Amino acid sequence: MRMLEVVGLVAGYGKLKVLDSVSLRVGDREVVSVVGPNGAGKTTLLNSIMGLAEVYSGKVYFDGADITGLKTEKRVALGLSYSPQTNNVFPNLSVLENLLLGAYTRRHDRLRDDVEEVFRLFPELAGRAKSKAKNLSGGERQMLAIARALMSKPRLLLLDEPTTGLSPKASKSLLNKLLEIKSMGVSILLVEQNVDYAMSVADRVYHLVEGKIVGEYLPGSPEARTLIETFLTGRRVS
Numbered sequence: 001m002r003m004l005e006v007v008g009l010v011a012g013y014g015k016l017k018v019l020d021s022v023s024l025r026v027g028d029r030e031v032v033s034v035v036g037p038n039g040a041g042k043t044t045l046l047n048s049i050m051g052l053a054e055v056y057s058g059k060v061y062f063d064g065a066d067i068t069g070l071k072t073e074k075r076v077a078l079g080l081s082y083s084p085q086t087n088n089v090f091p092n093l094s095v096l097e098n099l100l101l102g103a104y105t106r107r108h109d110r111l112r113d114d115v116e117e118v119f120r121l122f123p124e125l126a127g128r129a130k131s132k133a134k135n136l137s138g139g140e141r142q143m144l145a146i147a148r149a150l151m152s153k154p155r156l157l158l159l160d161e162p163t164t165g166l167s168p169k170a171s172k173s174l175l176n177k178l179l180e181i182k183s184m185g186v187s188i189l190l191v192e193q194n195v196d197y198a199m200s201v202a203d204r205v206y207h208l209v210e211g212k213i214v215g216e217y218l219p220g221s222p223e224a225r226t227l228i229e230t231f232l233t234g235r236r237v238s
């Protein structure tokens with residue numbers, strides 16, 4: 001079994017069923033991306049994996065253990081971490097305070113080393129440790145959100161459209177950081193609307209449309225190129 005296995009997940013919010021029998025997997029040291037149009041259910045998928053949406057049927061396994069019914073903080077303690085698309089930093093707290101909050105599930109004996117490690121990964125944040133998060137640029141804020149998620153020392157990082165609102169240059173720089181995070185031994189499940197971005201970092205890509213997985217691709221394959229073209233021309237794949 002892979003590190004993360006999602007099997008036949010039907011999930012949503014109250015009476016609204018969003019995901020329809022979604023199955024996917026993420027292996028050790030793998031970057032997997034989920035692409036799909038607005039409203040396809042990408043965020044709901046991440047929410048379900050973290051215990052933040054209602055699961056009506058299906059299972060989520062992490063390291064072979066069934067975590068479908070676990071509380072979110074228990075999932076974090078097991079090694080899952082989540083950087084949501086919005087509201088992912090505390091604007092009135094400093095960069096350092098945001099980072100320390102990311103470590104709330106852990107014992108605190110190595111925090112200084114861990115802060116230094118994320119500052120090595122994101123030197124842009126190191127010089128702004130005392131700045132309030134609300135004073136950061138969009139790109140710096142996304143970096144802080146990811147850095148904060150890393151402070152719980154995850155083995156699997158869930159990222160919801162971290163390039164939202166960033167320039168192409170800032171997006172590429174952020175995507176390069178994801179490859180560095182992968183090389184540190186952390187797996188990543190990346191939700192993206194920009195197919196080119198997803199394909200540039202992912203080992204595998206799933207295509208989610210109207211709550212269903214309609215394809216799985218290896219970046220660089222002819223099928224993957226077709227997927228990109230389909231997105232770019234706005235045609236629907238079903």
Ligand SMILES: Nc1ncnc2c1ncn2[C@@H]1O[C@H](COP(=O)(O)OP(=O)(O)OP(=O)(O)O)[C@@H](O)[C@H]1O
Pocket residue numbers: 013016018036037038039040041042043044045193
């Ligand atoms: N907290 C919520 N409560 C109720 N409905 C929700 C909630 N979050 C999302 N939805 C609904 O679930 C459906 C799927 O939304 P979701 O955010 O998962 O899609 P998405 O693929 O991430 O879209 P986007 O790319 O626009 O973020 C939409 O109809 C949305 O209105």
